[in-house]
Amino acid sequence: MSTFFDALRNHYERHPEKTAIWLQIARRADTPITYRRLLENAHAYAQAYAARGIQPGEVVILILQHGEALLAAFWGAVLHGAIPSILPFLTEKLSPQRYKKDLTALIGVTRPAAIVTYPEFAPVVQEALTPNDSVRAVLLPAETPPPSPPDFSRLAGRLRQPEDIVLLQHSSGTTGLQKGVALSHRAVFNQLQAYSEAIRLDRARDVIVSWLPLYHDMGLIASFLLPVLEGVPLVLMSPFDWVRAPYRLLQAVSHYRGTLTWMPNFAYMFCAQKIRDRHLEGVDLSSWRAVINCSEPVRPESHQVFYERFQPYGLRYTALQTSYAMAENTFAVTQSDLSRPPVLDAIQRTAFLTQHRAIPAEDESDRLVMMSSGRPIANTRVRIVDDQGRDVPPRTVGEIAIRSNCMLTGYYNRPDLTEKAFLDGWYLTGDYGYMVDGELFVCGRKKEIIIVGGKNIYPQDIESLVYEVPGTHPGRAVAFGIDDPHTGTEEVVVVAESDNPDPTFRQNLALAIQQHVSKNAPITLRRVLIVDRQWIIKTSSGKPARTANKAKYLAHQG
Amino acid sequence: MTAEMISTLAHFIAEEILRQPNREIAATEPLISSGLIDSLSLMDLALFVEDTFGVRIEDTELNADTFDSLEALAALIQRKQGQ
Numbered sequence: 001m002s003t004f005f006d007a008l009r010n011h012y013e014r015h016p017e018k019t020a021i022w023l024q025i026a027r028r029a030d031t032p033i034t035y036r037r038l039l040e041n042a043h044a045y046a047q048a049y050a051a052r053g054i055q056p057g058e059v060v061i062l063i064l065q066h067g068e069a070l071l072a073a074f075w076g077a078v079l080h081g082a083i084p085s086i087l088p089f090l091t092e093k094l095s096p097q098r099y100k101k102d103l104t105a106l107i108g109v110t111r112p113a114a115i116v117t118y119p120e121f122a123p124v125v126q127e128a129l130t131p132n133d134s135v136r137a138v139l140l141p142a143e144t145p146p147p148s149p150p151d152f153s154r155l156a157g158r159l160r161q162p163e164d165i166v167l168l169q170h171s172s173g174t175t176g177l178q179k180g181v182a183l184s185h186r187a188v189f190n191q192l193q194a195y196s197e198a199i200r201l202d203r204a205r206d207v208i209v210s211w212l213p214l215y216h217d218m219g220l221i222a223s224f225l226l227p228v229l230e231g232v233p234l235v236l237m238s239p240f241d242w243v244r245a246p247y248r249l250l251q252a253v254s255h256y257r258g259t260l261t262w263m264p265n266f267a268y269m270f271c272a273q274k275i276r277d278r279h280l281e282g283v284d285l286s287s288w289r290a291v292i293n294c295s296e297p298v299r300p301e302s303h304q305v306f307y308e309r310f311q312p313y314g315l316r317y318t319a320l321q322t323s324y325a326m327a328e329n330t331f332a333v334t335q336s337d338l339s340r341p342p343v344l345d346a347i348q349r350t351a352f353l354t355q356h357r358a359i360p361a362e363d364e365s366d367r368l369v370m371m372s373s374g375r376p377i378a379n380t381r382v383r384i385v386d387d388q389g390r391d392v393p394p395r396t397v398g399e400i401a402i403r404s405n406c407m408l409t410g411y412y413n414r415p416d417l418t419e420k421a422f423l424d425g426w427y428l429t430g431d432y433g434y435m436v437d438g439e440l441f442v443c444g445r446k447k448e449i450i451i452v453g454g455k456n457i458y459p460q461d462i463e464s465l466v467y468e469v470p471g472t473h474p475g476r477a478v479a480f481g482i483d484d485p486h487t488g489t490e491e492v493v494v495v496a497e498s499d500n501p502d503p504t505f506r507q508n509l510a511l512a513i514q515q516h517v518s519k520n521a522p523i524t525l526r527r528v529l530i531v532d533r534q535w536i537i538k539t540s541s542g543k544p545a546r547t548a549n550k551a552k553y554l555a556h557q558g
Numbered sequence: 559m560t561a562e563m564i565s566t567l568a569h570f571i572a573e574e575i576l577r578q579p580n581r582e583i584a585a586t587e588p589l590i591s592s593g594l595i596d597s598l599s600l601m602d603l604a605l606f607v608e609d610t611f612g613v614r615i616e617d618t619e620l621n622a623d624t625f626d627s628l629e630a631l632a633a634l635i636q637r638k639q640g641q
Binding site for chain 1: 590595596597617620
């Protein structure tokens, strides 16, 4: 297969009646979507794009909730040769004003030709448009023609080349939306080939079960493109339904004899802590051969908690696996060996913290247990480098650099950012790690990003929001993430200076910051500390030093 | 009765969800649409209501349309208790 178009055509012609996706929506019976149904629905969108004058190679933004329209709009873009990019839908807590502002900025960079959305949301999209911007059509699902058999010999998507860009992936927030990761057909297929090998994908037996959103690489690549393009059945539920009823995941695995699932670390804790026994009656998890922990730091304690909770329902210990992945490499960089649990490495805590070296632990009191994210997949090379870009010895912490044949084409319309991300052909991930015997241990971050429940949050976005609150002062607040072992993810903290010593004033200011940030960011802010002038440690260039302030905050909290 | 229920719920939300025991929550204050209770905490609230008041809030009811304030949540619980 050389393009998505060819792969779709192949499935449609070879086994049109095979179920590609079991679509789950709360309170409704599951919908089996065969390749025929998927592509005939997609064809309706391809026709609608053509009718609106959208050209192959142009970007189409999809702002749709979980449902069949989202699937059809995505594959319809592929059939037409347009470049789909799925964006998060506006949630009930997020301010529409902020969403509009971010969307306007995204349109400015990405220059999409069309946006597909629901009627209820169309007004928000219309307001985000500006005169002379690139958007020529706002398309609603109801405006598409009825589904019909695609004529693959005529559709514009047939002319796309393997090196052409096939899709864009954005992460959230004002900063993330500026960086659309552009991937080619070839890059995605190279990733799928190497990754399928790493997980020993069994096209005859595997069933993938997912609750992940499709605007995120783990949801889009591992839990949507991989199954649909490789012909492995997918059971797809909505993240919105899962977070309100996490037992649905386990019931789906049991019902469909699911074998593979990807999810971020927090989800292990969430499932283990929030599911009642009555929802697990009759559940059998023995078919699950891999639950792959990915997209935020992997914690052995979370695997343990998850295992203990679900072992009585047939969960196997070896099913708990890890991967290190990023959108810039399409998806996986490494994968643990599915035939055994991920490698654990007990290292000396003090040497790790003070010398950035991972020396095997000798006694219990000075021990830190790290969990491997596995080995590089076949097409990806990994190096650990120092700040001069030189290789460091094994067991020395450095920045993870990668090179592969499945890297991004570039950040879309941002050659400046693309150039900065590479050093002599190696992509610098901004993550710290070390290697031992070919296993990668990821252990920190150089880049200033907070990962909350698998979502990337840029601290500068949070700080900008803080400064919008009356009573704060630009340059005198700092945001960072702290580990929360109970939830298995990070929690965002804001420290802001105030000249007013009055406790009531400060309490109200903290509350106002919490409310404003929660309303305008994809996270809920709980921890705000108001401090005196000059509490915040600044860098030599006068910016708040996030790591130093985090240490000071943790010391302050005791 | 209602006041007591609201106070129990407010106490739980402040202490366990917001981790700010001193935070006061007005009976009409928006809980979900404001982001005060994020989606990851909705389950905690549902489990607490079930254990404390003996009624189940279905997962499809965990949204701002069904209840978005302590007042509305208390009314929902009482309706369920009366059934």
